[in-house]
Amino acid sequence: VNLVQHSTVYCTRANPRRDPLGIALHNTVTQVLVAPSPNGSWHYEVDRDAAGTVHQYINDKDYAWHVRACDEWRPPWVVWRDTRVSEANSCTVGIELVSFAGHPQCPAGYLPYTDAQYQATKELLALLYQRYGPLPIVTHGSLQLDRTDPVALDLARLSLVWRGDGYRFEEETVVEDTTPEERAEMQPYFEMLGVPVNMETALMKRAALAYKRGETRGPATSGEYPHGDHVRQDFTAGTADFDPATGGVGWVELNLERAA
């Protein structure tokens, strides 16, 4: 990620500094970069330039002023940590994407987010996940009654998957990251489950991601496959990807007993 760091006085210093518990996404309602002000501030801002430059104004562990209130929805992980700012601000890192999207005074001025912004935002989320683990990710509009942003942001394109208390960033690069030995280990398991063993498909990548993480909610189906039934769980969540009209994907929800 192409990161440029700035400083601003428009934030609240945390003492002691604390790791964020979540991430809130916004759009700026401008078509150019805008700096924090007494009216609002944020940790990161993803520009519309060709490089998708990310500007950072505030330390992750200090508080920005980007969510006034959780008067529409208060996720369970939002808790008061510092009463000098709103509870959401005391828990979240704020990320703004520069876009005019949905500006009420400029309905024709909608600017879709650029490819570079999507890419840079994914890299920024990956960086935050490296630092703090799989933080829940929410939109400003889901928290606060009088906000709808980020307008028209394609969350699936950011590899965000809904997990009940927020989205999680699940970058599907695991297939490229797997070793030949790991692929050889996975292949018979996927074949047994009826998963199409095609390294290029999203279904395969998602299953491989779950497999590598060892996500499971039940006992192993056989001693050879210690990760249990996470593939079925993962694919149950992914049935929307299967298009019976084309028949191209070739996966149907599977009964493990029958398969075994």
Ligand SMILES: [Zn+2]
């Ligand atoms: Zn916002």
